[in-house]
Amino acid sequence: MNKKWWHDKIAYQIYPKSFRDTNGDGIGDLNGITQKLDYLKDLGIDIIWLSPIYQSPFVDEGYDISDYYQIDKAFGTMEDFDILLAEAKKRDMHILMDLVINHCSDQHEWFQKALKDPEGEYGDYFYFRKGKDGNPPSNYRSYFGGSAWEKVEGCDYYYLHMFAKEQPDLNWNNPKMLKELYDMINWWLEKGVSGFRIDAIINIKKDPDFESFEPDGPDGLTWVWRMVEKVEGVGELLEDLKKNTFDRYEAFTVAEVFNMKENELDQFIGDNGHFSTMFDFCAHSVLASKKGPYGSTAEKLEKLKHVLFQSQLKCQDVGFMANVLENHDIPRCIDRYLPAYAQNASGAKMLGTISTLLRGIPFLYQGQEIGMRNCPMDSIDDYDDIGTRWEYQTAIESGLSQAQALNACYHTSRDNARTPMQWDSSLSAGFSTGKPWLKVNPNYTKVNVEAQLSDGDSILSYYKKLLALRKSSEYREVFTYGAFCPLLEDTENLLAYERKLDHKSAAVFANFGEKELTVKAEALSGATVLLSNQDNVLIKEGQITLAPCQVIVCGR
Numbered sequence: 001m002n003k004k005w006w007h008d009k010i011a012y013q014i015y016p017k018s019f020r021d022t023n024g025d026g027i028g029d030l031n032g033i034t035q036k037l038d039y040l041k042d043l044g045i046d047i048i049w050l051s052p053i054y055q056s057p058f059v060d061e062g063y064d065i066s067d068y069y070q071i072d073k074a075f076g077t078m079e080d081f082d083i084l085l086a087e088a089k090k091r092d093m094h095i096l097m098d099l100v101i102n103h104c105s106d107q108h109e110w111f112q113k114a115l116k117d118p119e120g121e122y123g124d125y126f127y128f129r130k131g132k133d134g135n136p137p138s139n140y141r142s143y144f145g146g147s148a149w150e151k152v153e154g155c156d157y158y159y160l161h162m163f164a165k166e167q168p169d170l171n172w173n174n175p176k177m178l179k180e181l182y183d184m185i186n187w188w189l190e191k192g193v194s195g196f197r198i199d200a201i202i203n204i205k206k207d208p209d210f211e212s213f214e215p216d217g218p219d220g221l222t223w224v225w226r227m228v229e230k231v232e233g234v235g236e237l238l239e240d241l242k243k244n245t246f247d248r249y250e251a252f253t254v255a256e257v258f259n260m261k262e263n264e265l266d267q268f269i270g271d272n273g274h275f276s277t278m279f280d281f282c283a284h285s286v287l288a289s290k291k292g293p294y295g296s297t298a299e300k301l302e303k304l305k306h307v308l309f310q311s312q313l314k315c316q317d318v319g320f321m322a323n324v325l326e327n328h329d330i331p332r333c334i335d336r337y338l339p340a341y342a343q344n345a346s347g348a349k350m351l352g353t354i355s356t357l358l359r360g361i362p363f364l365y366q367g368q369e370i371g372m373r374n375c376p377m378d379s380i381d382d383y384d385d386i387g388t389r390w391e392y393q394t395a396i397e398s399g400l401s402q403a404q405a406l407n408a409c410y411h412t413s414r415d416n417a418r419t420p421m422q423w424d425s426s427l428s429a430g431f432s433t434g435k436p437w438l439k440v441n442p443n444y445t446k447v448n449v450e451a452q453l454s455d456g457d458s459i460l461s462y463y464k465k466l467l468a469l470r471k472s473s474e475y476r477e478v479f480t481y482g483a484f485c486p487l488l489e490d491t492e493n494l495l496a497y498e499r500k501l502d503h504k505s506a507a508v509f510a511n512f513g514e515k516e517l518t519v520k521a522e523a524l525s526g527a528t529v530l531l532s533n534q535d536n537v538l539i540k541e542g543q544i545t546l547a548p549c550q551v552i553v554c555g556r
């Protein structure tokens with residue numbers, strides 16, 4: 001395996017709209033991020049991924065880009081961006097842009113031109129198809145619900161949008177369109193960004209016939225990812241992309257990939273893969289299964305353990321995965337993963353430890369480091385997210401009461417992760433002096449950065465120690481390159497693994513059960529405790545007793 005500059009780095013995702021507002025308009029901005037660079041540096045962060053900051057109508061919160069070369073006014077100016085970049089560089093930190101190139105906004109100049117003339121030059125930047133017998137070209141359901149085809153007024157053409165109708169899909173078979181994308185990517189790399197998080201990229205390859213599938217719901221439609229799963233050849237597009245852009249700059253790329261085909265891992269993240277790394281979403285399959293979408297039980301953690309271990313074992317000979325507990329599309333991890341008895345500081349630290357010390361690149365999400373939680377909302381009007389609104393509507397139509405539908409949103413909504421960052425206990429959590437664009441979680445008076453900075457026992461203080469341990473001169477290599485070895489996998493309520501490199505090793509033992517647990521393991525003999533989320537840790541004769549939700553890291 002060739003060593004790369006990013007192998008031992010720790011990354012952090014910022015959702016700019018909710019990070020820090022400096023001009024009182026209720027929307028986070030680039031100057032707010034620059035202000036907080038020292039905070040992130042102090043936490044132990046090397047790489048910052050910014051969710052989209054390009055010009056956008058914000059139908060899907062910036063994932064609908066109307067000009068790839070402009071910073072949206074809400075976030076500031078290009079000068080502000082240049083300052084952020086320079087200030088990050090000074091601190092030896094890297095900035096990643098979010099690359100949304102499966103689709104753009106319907107307000108993008110290309111699409112506006114295409115609408116006027118679907119058969120013209122710009123029509124071919126997108127997918128315009130004629131309807132069939134008064135129906136859309138195929139029965140695909142978009143990721144946000146409803147048909148993935150939108151009728152163009154005044155003619156019999158429809159255009160494809162795998163996400164919202166305001167997000168038309170770009171035609172990757174058109175070399176002219178591709179050249180425009182590549183030029184744009186290289187322009188940002190020239191500017192000095194270190195790479196990209198790459199949005200929804202698996203969707204770029206389409207079956208040009210757009211054949212219909214057996215319906216999978218009463219709406220007669222089928223999820224559009226059925227086509228993605230079936231079509232071959234995304235790899236050729238990805239190689240061309242890489243060769244013409246990222247490769248030229250040693251850029252770091254982390255891809256959002258769902259529905260990858262079996263056995264393609266090496267092509268995606270191997271030494272010569274399409275990307276540097278991709279997010280490990282293996283937990284998704286577990287969390288989406290039985291007992292409601294996100295309801296958590298210890299049983300679920302048990303299952304998660306096996307999925308996680310399989311994934312780690314499968315990936316370690318191939319490349320590096322990016323390990324995440326949270327992002328802007330999923331609820332907060334304490335609510336999502338932990339049983340009721342573990343939804344506290346100990347539980348948060350335990351989860352953080354398990355995830356951060358896996359093999360791969362750790363990605364933290366803003367607010368995770370202080371244990372931010374899902375946010376209760378009073379009505380559907382408090383929600384902004386396009387996906388949540390559709391889910392709420394569908395729930396009501398299927399017979400749920402408003403209260404029940406709202407409760408479902410509380411557990412599943414993407415807005416749970418998008419509420420403003422909680423900096424202190426002043427009005428609006430110190431996020432803004434104006435009215436925040438999205439409700440602030442009422443728990444901010446207790447859960448906030450300021451309070452946790454001055455508390456040596458806080459989740460934040462713990463994360464600092466955890467990241468410092470991962471980067472310590474003694475253990476950095478082990479945590480970066482060490483093999484992943486599951487320990488005592490069949491012991492119930494225990495999640496334990498060892499990282500090993502030559503003669504050095506470190507091990508994690510987490511008791512996610514409700515009762516005390518005594519474990520005996522070879523990895524404990526001769527080892528010293530490096531970190532724990534609770535006091536009173538004593539390893540004696542290769543044995544240790546863990547309190548409920550206790551995690552320890554030991555090394556030798």
Ligand code: GLC
Pocket residue numbers: 060063064100163199200256328329
């Ligand atoms: C990705 C983003 C999500 C967005 C979608 C469409 O999944 O993470 O927020 O809605 O792509 O761009």
Ligand code: CA
Pocket residue numbers: 021022023024025026027028029074
């Ligand atoms: Ca602002």
